[in-house]
Amino acid sequence: MKERSLLWRLGPLWSLVVLLVIVYAVTVVTSYLGDSVQVQFQYALVNLVIVVALYMFIGTSGVLSFGHVAFVALGAWTVGLLTIEPELKRNLLSDMFPVLFDIQAPWFLAIFIGGLVGGLLALIVAPVLMRLNGLQAGIATFALLLVVGQVLTYWSSIGPRSGQSMVGIPDVLDLQTTMFFALGAIVVAWLFQRSRPARLLRAAREDGIAAAASGINVVTQRVIALALSGLIAGIAGGLFALTNRVVQASLLGIELTFITLAMLVLGGMLSLSGAVIGGLVFSLIDLVLVRLQNGVELGSYVVSIPQGTRPIILGAILVLMLIFRPSGLTGGREIVWPFRRTPPLPGVPPTNE
Amino acid sequence: MATDEIGLVVRDLTVAYSGVPAVRGIDLDVPAGHAIGLIGPNGAGKSSALLAIMGAVPHGGSVQVNGEAVDGLAPERVVRRGVSLVPEGRHVFAGLSVKDNLRLGAVGRRSSDGVAETLDYVVTLFPILAEFRDRQAGLLSGGQQQQLAIGRALMADPDILMLDEPSLGLSPTAVDSVFDALATIREAGKAVLVVEQRAEFTVAFCERTHVLHDGVITMTLKPEDATNVQVLTEAYFG
Amino acid sequence: MNQLIQSLVDAISAGATLGLAALAIGLVFGVIRLANFAQGEIITASAYSIIFTWQLGWYVAIPIAILIGVILSLLMEVGVFSRMRMATPATLLVASFGLSFLLQRVYELFFGNNVRTAPVAPELAQSLEIGGIRVQLLSVATIIIAAVILVALVQFLNRSIWGLQLQAAAADFRIARLVGIPASRVIGLSFALSGILAAAVAFVSTVKTGAVGPPFGVPIVILALIGAVIGGIDKIYGALAGGFLVGFATSMLASWLPSDMSNFRDAYVFLLVIIVLIFRPSGLLVRGGTVRT
Numbered sequence: 001m002k003e004r005s006l007l008w009r010l011g012p013l014w015s016l017v018v019l020l021v022i023v024y025a026v027t028v029v030t031s032y033l034g035d036s037v038q039v040q041f042q043y044a045l046v047n048l049v050i051v052v053a054l055y056m057f058i059g060t061s062g063v064l065s066f067g068h069v070a071f072v073a074l075g076a077w078t079v080g081l082l083t084i085e086p087e088l089k090r091n092l093l094s095d096m097f098p099v100l101f102d103i104q105a106p107w108f109l110a111i112f113i114g115g116l117v118g119g120l121l122a123l124i125v126a127p128v129l130m131r132l133n134g135l136q137a138g139i140a141t142f143a144l145l146l147v148v149g150q151v152l153t154y155w156s157s158i159g160p161r162s163g164q165s166m167v168g169i170p171d172v173l174d175l176q177t178t179m180f181f182a183l184g185a186i187v188v189a190w191l192f193q194r195s196r197p198a199r200l201l202r203a204a205r206e207d208g209i210a211a212a213a214s215g216i217n218v219v220t221q222r223v224i225a226l227a228l229s230g231l232i233a234g235i236a237g238g239l240f241a242l243t244n245r246v247v248q249a250s251l252l253g254i255e256l257t258f259i260t261l262a263m264l265v266l267g268g269m270l271s272l273s274g275a276v277i278g279g280l281v282f283s284l285i286d287l288v289l290v291r292l293q294n295g296v297e298l299g300s301y302v303v304s305i306p307q308g309t310r311p312i313i314l315g316a317i318l319v320l321m322l323i324f325r326p327s328g329l330t331g332g333r334e335i336v337w338p339f340r341r342t343p344p345l346p347g348v349p350p351t352n353e
Numbered sequence: 354m355a356t357d358e359i360g361l362v363v364r365d366l367t368v369a370y371s372g373v374p375a376v377r378g379i380d381l382d383v384p385a386g387h388a389i390g391l392i393g394p395n396g397a398g399k400s401s402a403l404l405a406i407m408g409a410v411p412h413g414g415s416v417q418v419n420g421e422a423v424d425g426l427a428p429e430r431v432v433r434r435g436v437s438l439v440p441e442g443r444h445v446f447a448g449l450s451v452k453d454n455l456r457l458g459a460v461g462r463r464s465s466d467g468v469a470e471t472l473d474y475v476v477t478l479f480p481i482l483a484e485f486r487d488r489q490a491g492l493l494s495g496g497q498q499q500q501l502a503i504g505r506a507l508m509a510d511p512d513i514l515m516l517d518e519p520s521l522g523l524s525p526t527a528v529d530s531v532f533d534a535l536a537t538i539r540e541a542g543k544a545v546l547v548v549e550q551r552a553e554f555t556v557a558f559c560e561r562t563h564v565l566h567d568g569v570i571t572m573t574l575k576p577e578d579a580t581n582v583q584v585l586t587e588a589y590f591g
Numbered sequence: 592m593n594q595l596i597q598s599l600v601d602a603i604s605a606g607a608t609l610g611l612a613a614l615a616i617g618l619v620f621g622v623i624r625l626a627n628f629a630q631g632e633i634i635t636a637s638a639y640s641i642i643f644t645w646q647l648g649w650y651v652a653i654p655i656a657i658l659i660g661v662i663l664s665l666l667m668e669v670g671v672f673s674r675m676r677m678a679t680p681a682t683l684l685v686a687s688f689g690l691s692f693l694l695q696r697v698y699e700l701f702f703g704n705n706v707r708t709a710p711v712a713p714e715l716a717q718s719l720e721i722g723g724i725r726v727q728l729l730s731v732a733t734i735i736i737a738a739v740i741l742v743a744l745v746q747f748l749n750r751s752i753w754g755l756q757l758q759a760a761a762a763d764f765r766i767a768r769l770v771g772i773p774a775s776r777v778i779g780l781s782f783a784l785s786g787i788l789a790a791a792v793a794f795v796s797t798v799k800t801g802a803v804g805p806p807f808g809v810p811i812v813i814l815a816l817i818g819a820v821i822g823g824i825d826k827i828y829g830a831l832a833g834g835f836l837v838g839f840a841t842s843m844l845a846s847w848l849p850s851d852m853s854n855f856r857d858a859y860v861f862l863l864v865i866i867v868l869i870f871r872p873s874g875l876l877v878r879g880g881t882v883r884t
Contacts, residue, residue: 064681064684064685128865128869129865129869131869131872132868132869132872133872134679134680134681135626135680135681135684135820135824136820136868136872137681138681138684139626139816139817139820139864139868140864140865140868140869142813142817143817143861143862143864143865143868144861144865146813146857146858146861147858147861147862147865150854150855150857150858150861151855151858153854154854154855154858155855162854254809255692258688258689258692261685261688262689265685306700308696308699308700309700311692311693311696312693312696312697312700315689315690315692315693315696316693318685318686318689318692318693319671319686319689319690319693322675322678322682322685322686322689323671323674323675323686324674326675326678326682407769409765409768409769427768427774428768428769428771429768429771429772429773429774432769432770432771433771437771438769440766440769444763444766446758446759446762446763446766447762448758448762449755449758449759449762453755456752456755457752457755457756457759457767457770457772458770458771460752460756460770460771460772460773461770461771461772462771505770506770509770509771
């Protein structure tokens with residue numbers, strides 16, 4: 001067997017480092033482009049965390065989930081409840097259980113508690129939902145999203161009355177901190193990707209019958225994956241709450257599900273690089289489209305696109321990607337160490353394994 | 354079109370699934386009024402060859418029907434060129450009646466003339482299809498479903514009839530009647546290609562029977578070889 | 592008693608509407624494994640058409656609505672889904688999701704975010720008295736319309752050669768092609784039929800609400816889709832039954848839930864759906880086996 005050089009062994013680490021550097025670099029660049037770009041990019045980083053969470057589950061198990069935004073919503077809700085001043089809660093969210101008025105936590109801690117709540121819901125629903133495959137899984141997780149949405153909208157004992165929002169979340173989260181959370185999420189996803197449950201899930205994804213015959217309990221592995229990805233999604237929800245400073249169930253539903261799914265599809269569902277690249281590219285295109293909608297000066301011309309075409313273009317990108325390149329921009333591959341000599345196995349995309 | 358051009362000509366047919374080869378270059382000639390057999394163990398590539406000829410799976414090499422190339426055509430187009438397949442396991446439309454199954458077989462005809470005549474022919478060949486015309490196809494026995502599947506394929510008025518393991522799961526009597534019907538079909542001038550696992554029937558029935566092993570044709574048997582145990586064993590396990 | 596009959600009639604009417612919508616989804620799914628979330632936008636397009644053309648008379652508005660439904664449906668097939676023949680059902684669902692999002696934004700662009708209104712068939716918005724019991728005329732009309740369409744469809748499927756081809760393709764697409772059934776035409780037929788059904792659903796819904804906005808079809812398609820899946824989206828009549836069930840249950844819950852719980856009506860339905868999927872992933876009406884997904 002050929003001696004594996006140190007460089008070769010560091011290969012998988014390379015793809016992680018590249019991703020972290022890219023996210024860092026783009027963040028730095030946007031910080032020089034003015035306030036409104038910075039704000040938009042902060043939202044983009046929040047979405048990036050959601051997409052990474054999505055990848056952790058969909059990318060390894062191969063099972064479609066339309067429900068992750070439910071975990072995001074719970075995370076956002078938790079952080080909202082924990083960071084809004086008790087007095088404000090008493091006045092505006094008057095129908096809540098009294099115990100919820102007084103609970104408070106420092107925002108940094110609140111984010112992680114939000115993650116735990118998201119992860120907890122995932123852990124609860126996973127054992128039942130994870131037996132399903134394909135279309136049924138998609139529908140069932142979609143139903144989960146809708147249930148959570150309905151509950152958060154109408155159950156005024158745990159939040160605002162329907163039509164109202166949670167306001168008054170403090171302005172304490174800056175772009176740099178959000179970036180660190182995003183980097184952290186990528187690291188966690190990378191570690192998970194190399195863990196045993198993820199390897200087993202990928203094996204089961206490639207050949208379910210062989211996996212079952214080898215004694216792999218797919219449902220257990222999926223539960224682990226969903227719980228962990230629910231945790232990250234919950235953290236993203238907390239970040240959303242602190243970025244938007246207003247939380248309402250309608251902001252955390254079908255539209256957000258669509259956007260994050262589109263980002264994952266764009267980048268490539270089967271790799272972490274795909275999730276990150278897809279998230280960044282989609283957000284950058286969106287940034288450009290916002291500028292274009294407002295009119296951009298190029299020399300003596302003003303270039304602009306009509307209002308309302310921005311979401312159409314974004315939607316069209318998703319559909320076109322699915323038609324012409326369903327494996328995404330990265331083709332489901334990780335960013336490979338360029339100096340690797342050994343070619344990948346036939347039929348297997350290089351994943352730095 | 355000259356009469357000796359009617360038939361199936363296959364040259365250097367190759368089929369591979371995700372890079373794994375199933376058929377590695379075979380030649381077949383099935384002229385009108387002849388029956389050609391293709392036998393071999395499971396996984397030898399027999400079904401793949403038939404599916405490739407029908408255009409249901411991508412393939413290399415060339416397939417000519419009645420002198421015209423059909424490579425790259427969709428299955429429903431290939432049917433219109435004059436080839437019909439009786440698939441492995443029969444696959445009749447179980448929820449529909451016998452009559453409707455036959456009606457559907459006629460959809461692939463080159464010309465909508467002569468449907469009634471073809472139906473008469475099919476019913477003469479397989480009388481129970483008339484008897485059970487309104488019965489749900491899924492309720493028929495295995496042998497009866499096989500007759501229906503053949504009848505359905507014949508409704509397309511093909512010049513070439515291909516059958517994938519027609520004896521599978523059938524009682525010996527049922528197999529007999531199927532091959533009797535095939536003899537009549539051959540006599541009527543059709544070209545018949547029979548794929549089978551069971552050697553004896555096929556070798557005795559067909560003018561030539563090719564043995565397919567691991568994607569290649571290893572030998573060709575004549576009807577007189579049908580009783581030669583040594584040759585048969587070699588064909589099967591050699 | 593009166594209230595019970597009334598709510599039953601309303602529930603059957605709601606079930607009939609949703610059943611038609613679910614049937615449209617089931618027809619297409621049976622052939623190409625696409626659960627078309629964008630069916631909602633076809634309904635919306637027909638609905639817009641009805642609102643804008645009603646004053647020209649029903650004999651103009653309804654055919655135009657049907658035409659719009661069929662054309663948009665076929666455009667979706669030709670433009671998007673015909674290029675995705677190799678995709679898994681889950682991927683197709685995501686694509687239809689994207690298409691739905693896209694079309695809603697297009698409607699926003701062309702028609703604005705606010706609803707467009709018009710009095711559509713106001714004669715139907717009254718109550719009848721049958722045997723001393725008051726029922727909504729619209730509910731009765733909906734049931735009749737749905738029944739007529741259903742009977743026509745069943746006749747078409749069972750008698751005409753095109754209907755038979757559709758059944759065959761839905762039963763076993765691969766074999767149907769090998770027998771000589773033209774794939775693209777059958778697929779086009781299923782899309783066209785679902786376009787017609789969308790127009791029917793649009794008609795009854797616009798009579799009820801008199802207003803159409805960009806997200807008009809979304810709540811309908813959500814319920815129709817989950818109804819189709821729990822009924823057994825694999826079988827044409829399974830989807831119909833599932834849609835009917837969800838529509839019926841939703842309506843009954845709306846009539847009978849105590850007011851403080853009525854907001855959660857939809858939540859209960861979704862929970863029910865999850866439960867059904869866990870115990871019967873292939874659908875309520877499918878005997879054993881698994882859906883090819």
